[in-house]
Amino acid sequence: MTDILNEPVASTPAEATPVTPSPETDIVANSAAPAEKRTRPARPNVLPVLEKLAALYPHLFGATFRPLKRGIFQDLLDAQPDSFEKDSLKDALSTHTRSTRYLASVASGMPRTDLQGQAAEAMAPEHIHHALLEVFRRRQGRSAEDLTSQLQARIVQAIDASGLSPEAYAELVRARNEAANAVLDQALSDIAQRTAKDEALLRAFEASGQTTIEAFAEMYGMKLAVVAAALKRARTPQAASVAPEAQAPSTTH
Numbered sequence: 001m002t003d004i005l006n007e008p009v010a011s012t013p014a015e016a017t018p019v020t021p022s023p024e025t026d027i028v029a030n031s032a033a034p035a036e037k038r039t040r041p042a043r044p045n046v047l048p049v050l051e052k053l054a055a056l057y058p059h060l061f062g063a064t065f066r067p068l069k070r071g072i073f074q075d076l077l078d079a080q081p082d083s084f085e086k087d088s089l090k091d092a093l094s095t096h097t098r099s100t101r102y103l104a105s106v107a108s109g110m111p112r113t114d115l116q117g118q119a120a121e122a123m124a125p126e127h128i129h130h131a132l133l134e135v136f137r138r139r140q141g142r143s144a145e146d147l148t149s150q151l152q153a154r155i156v157q158a159i160d161a162s163g164l165s166p167e168a169y170a171e172l173v174r175a176r177n178e179a180a181n182a183v184l185d186q187a188l189s190d191i192a193q194r195t196a197k198d199e200a201l202l203r204a205f206e207a208s209g210q211t212t213i214e215a216f217a218e219m220y221g222m223k224l225a226v227v228a229a230a231l232k233r234a235r236t237p238q239a240a241s242v243a244p245e246a247q248a249p250s251t252t253h
Contacts, residue, residue, distance in 0.1 A: 049092035052083065059117040065102045068093075069112040069120035079115055100138050106131035107154070109161055125162040129173040132158065133180055148183060155187040166191050194233075201227065202234035 053076075054061040060068065069075070073093055076084060096102055109128055111119035136151040159169045166188050174181055205227075210216040217227040 045088050046092045046095050049084065049088050050096060053092065053096070056080065056083070057115060060113060060115070061096065065096075065099070065105045066113045066117075067102075067106050067110050067123055068097065069114045072115070075115050100135060103131045103135050107135050109158065125158065125164060125169060126173050128158050128162075129155065129169075152183055152187050152190065155184060156190055159187065159191060198230045198234040201230050205231060 060066050112121045114120045140147050162169050205216050213228050217224045
């Protein structure tokens with residue numbers, strides 16, 4: 001089964017699309033639209049700028065795209081005052097950050113990166129979530145396979161990685177889009193079921209008399225890694241149920 005974030009994509013400088021990632025994306029209705037109607041080529045004056053960016057900063061704009069730190073537009077102007085015209089650089093960055101390859105890097109949870117290739121800040125959970133929805137929407141439109149279960153699993157992973165409780169995460173990312181909210185709710189249901197199983201396993205371990213996880217896993221014929229992960233989750237206090245104040249909207253300039 002193809003992973004929605006690891007599906008091969010064209011190795012062009014950037015894959016331009018007129019769609020800005022948004023919590024309002026209709027992941028059902030829009031996914032049926034032909035890909036060619038949602039995609040347009042980058043403007044000619046943008047392509048040389050993208051190529052120059054890839055040559056100067058291959059760790060950001062090369063074979064692997066990485067999320068850009070906020071304020072990267074001004075950083076580029078300061079670092080390369082004679083290399084870029086302001087408006088064309090702004091257009092190029094807009095094209096780049098709307099590409100599926102770039103959004104996939106955001107959805108993967110990579111940190112925002114500066115011009116030196118150093119992690120500058122963690123990616124906000126809501127930006128990861130909205131990028132997941134947009135990457136799914138685009139790739140579902142090109143696939144005969146229903147990718148919803150993959151999106152659902154990715155949201156579960158994003159919730160686990162966010163450090164938030166499921167309730168706080170949902171409060172942060174929930175939008176007015178019913179289709180997107182339905183997938184979110186199913187992911188929350190999956191986590192609730194997993195939590196109940198984890199807690200039952202922890203009670204069984206504590207009542208078993210076994211002193212090691214290895215012995216307990218062997219006694220029940222379970223995989224050690226699965227048991228260890230479940231017990232760790234069951235023993236970890238739930239993150240605060242109140243979401244932190246939402247970060248400022250993502251921007252590169």
